[in-house]
Amino acid sequence: MLESNLELKGSSFTLSVLHIKSAELQKIRIELEEKLAIAPQFFLGAPLVLNLAAVAEQDINLSELKQILIEQGLVIVGVTSGSESQLSAAKDLGLAVIKPGKTVESKFINAPKSTQIVKKNIRSGQQIYAKNADLIVVGTVSNGAEVIADGSIHIYGTLRGKAMAGATGDNNAVIIAHRMESELISIAGQYWLAENLAEHDTDKACCIRLADESLLFEPLTF
Amino acid sequence: MAQIIVVTSGKGGVGKTTSSAAIATGLALEGHKTVVIDFDIGLRNLDLIMGCERRVVYDFVNVINGEANLNQALIKDKRSNNLFILPASQTRDKDALTKEGVGKVLEDLSKDFEYIICDSPAGIEQGAMMSLYYADIAIITTNPEVSSVRDSDRILGMLQSKSRRAEQNLEPIQEYLLLTRYSPKRVTTGEMLSVEDVEEILAIELVGVIPESQAVLKASNSGTPVILDNESDAGKAYSDTVERLLGNNVPLRFLEEEKKGLLKRIFGS
Ligand SMILES: Nc1ncnc2c1ncn2[C@@H]1O[C@H](COP(=O)(O)OP(=O)(O)O)[C@@H](O)[C@H]1O
Numbered sequence A: 001m002l003e004s005n006l007e008l009k010g011s012s013f014t015l016s017v018l019h020i021k022s023a024e025l026q027k028i029r030i031e032l033e034e035k036l037a038i039a040p041q042f043f044l045g046a047p048l049v050l051n052l053a054a055v056a057e058q059d060i061n062l063s064e065l066k067q068i069l070i071e072q073g074l075v076i077v078g079v080t081s082g083s084e085s086q087l088s089a090a091k092d093l094g095l096a097v098i099k100p101g102k103t104v105e106s107k108f109i110n111a112p113k114s115t116q117i118v119k120k121n122i123r124s125g126q127q128i129y130a131k132n133a134d135l136i137v138v139g140t141v142s143n144g145a146e147v148i149a150d151g152s153i154h155i156y157g158t159l160r161g162k163a164m165a166g167a168t169g170d171n172n173a174v175i176i177a178h179r180m181e182s183e184l185i186s187i188a189g190q191y192w193l194a195e196n197l198a199e200h201d202t203d204k205a206c207c208i209r210l211a212d213e214s215l216l217f218e219p220l221t222f
Numbered sequence B: 001m002a003q004i005i006v007v008t009s010g011k012g013g014v015g016k017t018t019s020s021a022a023i024a025t026g027l028a029l030e031g032h033k034t035v036v037i038d039f040d041i042g043l044r045n046l047d048l049i050m051g052c053e054r055r056v057v058y059d060f061v062n063v064i065n066g067e068a069n070l071n072q073a074l075i076k077d078k079r080s081n082n083l084f085i086l087p088a089s090q091t092r093d094k095d096a097l098t099k100e101g102v103g104k105v106l107e108d109l110s111k112d113f114e115y116i117i118c119d120s121p122a123g124i125e126q127g128a129m130m131s132l133y134y135a136d137i138a139i140i141t142t143n144p145e146v147s148s149v150r151d152s153d154r155i156l157g158m159l160q161s162k163s164r165r166a167e168q169n170l171e172p173i174q175e176y177l178l179l180t181r182y183s184p185k186r187v188t189t190g191e192m193l194s195v196e197d198v199e200e201i202l203a204i205e206l207v208g209v210i211p212e213s214q215a216v217l218k219a220s221n222s223g224t225p226v227i228l229d230n231e232s233d234a235g236k237a238y239s240d241t242v243e244r245l246l247g248n249n250v251p252l253r254f255l256e257e258e259k260k261g262l263l264k265r266i267f268g269s
């Protein structure tokens, strides 16, 4: 008997949706570059669907848009909510046309937040992402390592690598470390580099939080 | 069952081969049957340091490929009955080291030996990954400078994620820090990190500090592992390191700048 080399099975996947809000491709390119510089590797390799609802009435060069996104390391699998002609152009580019799905509104407010605890040192080249959760590291985060959380980040050792809290936009997220010698910290997209941190006394336990769109340093004293 | 020890670092030229040769020799001198394997395919310098380069007929890759058996490829050390060397080939490409092939050789060696020392190549390519994959113990060879410490940190991440013990959720690899080419004088002047600095960043147990020493070059030129030069500070520091690996508590030495005598101070050294 011949064994089949193919098998079709139904499966559902969660895809992130990138909403395209302007047909001006240069602006998109610049904004994307800025976003990715702040949260590098965050989107890399993750399959994305483009939502064209906001530009459905406009003339947009999809082929060029796709190229820009690919150059930034994004993987585009399909488009949704475009005009007839946009969707057919997308088909010609080998993209899938996907029916609009249900959007999960502001996850960090509604979804119950959990906690991820990591009991080890995070070494250079390693990355931890606490999805929909706070992240607690009982250890040190080395230079060249990255810790990301949709909620807050607590580090019981020294933070030397990068830390990104509130990765999906939670303004209430904080970053707390026993000692902070970080390369980069960010909360909901607002970031500080080592030079900004150097202005503060980060040898002792401290907390960084967001106040009116900018980061704020607080020593953890009682 | 043998203990598999990888001597690794990420960075090249930090003293992995020097340390592999010294530690393997030290364990053999203490009466433990030991084999040291050169994973640096294409460079092959463990046999030079061990002084057996002229006796290499078959190599590690020959054994993996079934072109020779272990008995044909193992070279017995001329100084100790307990010590054997499995040399690397000079020509073949690094991809010859497959997970299955390396695993089979290590399994066969485990039946006969107490310690298997794996001398890792630099980098994080195939050869380096294979040398650490099966390890029970890792000796993280590090020079007291920032780039070497970063690379060691990277390798520690690999041990925790890419090793057999990590993949199979076994007890993690025991990680030890070996600081090599330590120069107390350059620590004082701030050119080098101190023992404490490196310990603080890497946060693993310190197993030895080997001073920067002329004796190392002399030893490798004569094909004698430096641990056999028991007059030298580097030789003594390696002997101490072997003691600590065997579980004995020996204090650290050679961490301070040598005080120059009055005559030396007047006439220079
Ligand atoms: N403690 C030491 N003092 C002085 N020179 C050293 C010392 N350890 C290693 N070296 C020298 O550094 C170079 C690289 O050493 P090697 O053991 O081959 O490093 P690796 O295997 O990590 O590439 C060699 O020239 C060696 O003689």
Ligand SMILES: [Mg+2]
Residues within 6 Å of the ligand: B016, B017, B018, B040, B045, B120, B121
């Ligand atoms: Mg070497």
